[in-house]
Amino acid sequence: MKPDNNKLNVQKFSLYANAYLIDGTVLIDTGIDPREIAGYDLELIILTHCHFDHTCATSEIAEMTGAKIAIHEEDARLLGDDCATASALFGKRAPEINPDILLYGGEIFESDNFVLEVIHTPGHTPGGICLYESETRSLFSGDTIFPGGGIGRCDLGGDLSDLIHSIELLTTLDPEVLYPGHLGVTDAGVPSQIGSSLAHARELVA
Numbered sequence: 001m002k003p004d005n006n007k008l009n010v011q012k013f014s015l016y017a018n019a020y021l022i023d024g025t026v027l028i029d030t031g032i033d034p035r036e037i038a039g040y041d042l043e044l045i046i047l048t049h050c051h052f053d054h055t056c057a058t059s060e061i062a063e064m065t066g067a068k069i070a071i072h073e074e075d076a077r078l079l080g081d082d083c084a085t086a087s088a089l090f091g092k093r094a095p096e097i098n099p100d101i102l103l104y105g106g107e108i109f110e111s112d113n114f115v116l117e118v119i120h121t122p123g124h125t126p127g128g129i130c131l132y133e134s135e136t137r138s139l140f141s142g143d144t145i146f147p148g149g150g151i152g153r154c155d156l157g158g159d160l161s162d163l164i165h166s167i168e169l170l171t172t173l174d175p176e177v178l179y180p181g182h183l184g185v186t187d188a189g190v191p192s193q194i195g196s197s198l199a200h201a202r203e204l205v206a
Contacts, residue, residue: 008114008136010179013037017053017181020140023113027067028131028140029181032056034064042067044109046116047097048142048181049125050075051156052087058097070101072120075127084125084157103129116140121170123163124152130170137176139190145170147178147186149196160204167198 011021015031022028025043034057042065047055050071062069071079076099078084085094105120119130121144131140143152144166151167154160175190186193 008133008138008177010138012179012185015057017051017143018179018183019054020179022116023111025111026109026116027061028179029054029142030057030061034060037061038064040065045069046109046118046129046131047071047075047099048130048140048144049128050078050085051125051143052085052090052092052095054142054181055079055085055097056092056095059095068100069097070103071097071099072118072127072129073102073104074122075125076102078125078127078157086156089156103127105129119169121163121166122159123154123161123166124156124158126157126159126162128152128158128166130166132173132175137174138179139170139173139175139177140179141170141181143181145178145194145197146180147183147193149193149200150180150183151197151201152181160201164198164201164205167194167201170194171198 013019015033019031020028027045082088087094107118109116116131121130124143177187178190
């Protein structure tokens with residue numbers, strides 16, 4: 001059953017990076033502090049990419065809740081690498097994370113209240129993903145794009161050409177609400193903001 005009120009039950013936690021809890025059962029990214037998530041009956045943690053600020057608390061939260069961990073196969077390969085996970089930038093070692101589910105793009109995570117589609121959006125990292133809930137037109141963009149035409153950096157093992165292709169893919173969607181990996185949630189002309197992100201990325205090629 002799909003949601004019928006055009007609203008997704010989302011709680012935002014700003015744990016250095018944004019983490020989003022959907023219906024109290026699915027957590028998109030974990031940030032670096034697990035304490036705010038304690039007490040929720042999680043079933044699944046979906047990581048948008050492998051970077052430390054989005055993944056540090058993953059194993060602790062999974063252990064507390066019994067939730068399974070999902071990440072794209074390309075980024076799963078990088079989880080133990082201090083540089084590829086950007087852990088070294090924080091003066092830390094890469095957190096130990098053992099994924100239960102490897103993603104490839106196109107997977108569907110469904111409950112009574114939402115249907116999340118995995119979209120592989122490499123560029124910021126090789127295995128970066130976005131998640132789209134088409135009924136409520138909700139886009140969880142990780143660090144692929146940000147409000148106001150922002151884009152994820154590509155100098156930590158990413159690729160600008162891949163990022164451009166990924167943003168082009170996002171322009172084929174019609175999201176009403178953008179839930180980015182950093183900054184605030186926005187519902188102000190989201191397709192136009194994605195277009196600005198694409199223009200920004202293309203300018204960097206020139």
